[in-house]
Amino acid sequence: MQAQATCFPVTSSPEAGTDAGLNEPAERRDDAPAAPVPGPAVEPTAGAGHRSWTAALLAERPASDLRGDLARFGVGLGLASLYGLALGARQGGASFAHHAAGVPAAMVAVACVGVPALTIVLTLFDAPLDPPRALSATARAAAATGLVLGGLAPASALFVVTSGADATAALMGLLGLAVGGAVGICVLLRDLGAVLQREGGVAGVSRSTAALVVFAAFAVVLALRVWWGMLPILKGGAL
Template sequence: MEAGIPDPPEPRGDAAAAPPAGAAAAPAAPGGHPGWTAALLAERSPALLRDDLSRFGVGVGLASLYGLALGARQGGVSLVQHAAGVPAAVIAVACLGVPALLIVLTLFDAPLDPPRALSATARAAAATGLVLGGLAPAAALFVVTSASDLTAALMGLLGLAVAGALGVHVLLRDLRAALQRDGGLLLAGQGAALLGFAGFAVALALRVWWGTLPILKGGAL
């Protein structure tokens, strides 16, 4: 201490542990664990076959809940028909549409391998199942209390359309991101292939649902 110059006051209490002014703006580390829904839809790297199949199975199971809700209008065997018919469209698009899309994309030298396509398909199925599972209670209420078969069919089809559109959106978004991440810009042929797949997926899902869901046939008559 020099003569005539007082020493600076020593920090006490919480002031000694206070971070610098610039560090105060840094966000704190998040605590806890992600929820089940977030974990189900999260993109995992590297993608594991077991995890993708498990995620796909969860999506199919949740879609069956929506089928049970639709079958509640007639009950009995209709419950089984609808529980199997709703996820049948998801399985058909995954088993028929996605492999066909991969074959078309290879013609345009698209940098997309089957594991990434499987991971994107599993996430899309999970997203579709989550929407259908969430809409299942409301769908059951509408189809059971509706006085008109046509109204019940339209409400059931509306839920299927919303979930199906979201699933196709998630699938195309993941596939497009995979193409761009590998440095391959989406050429006109690749973009046309993805757009054509979207139309094919919608047509195939509607065809499967029309052929397997009695509520849609009854509502159309």
């Protein structure tokens, strides 16, 4: 009888691979670490972490930053001058200079006359307000006023040039001044009130609040007086 050879099952080794993956490289085996799946590239956002120029101008700063406060006050005056140039576009010529100087003149008058007087009154009430803090609040209020007036300058120029009557042009110009001045006074009173409420006593807060209300009324009257005396558009164009 012919001897039959015993057949043994062929076992595949890990090195040789299975029938389904004899030619599969070792890097593609199940026990090999999976290759990382590339994801969408994340590009850094341009300007991330940087404040805008407007936000930096209106940001709260230390009270001891004298140079920064003066610079911010000057920027506010310059932006307010743009609104004055817009008002002067109705008559042209020398009216540009008169209005460009007259609009920020009211801000200077309030800062140089009204704020020091308010600081003295609050000092008499034993309020915790020193000149550096008053200057910082004044500079921030001037910057806010300048931003509003500078933003309204193009529309104001259009209205005052196309208005048929001098009274209409004067009314539109005065409306822009009122909006800008109201924003500035609100910023100033809010900053000063926050300091007084945070560091002042309960008894002194009521007196300080009364002083702030009186100051607001005084600032409005003073600004209107300066604008009426220096802006020809409010008087029908008479220089």
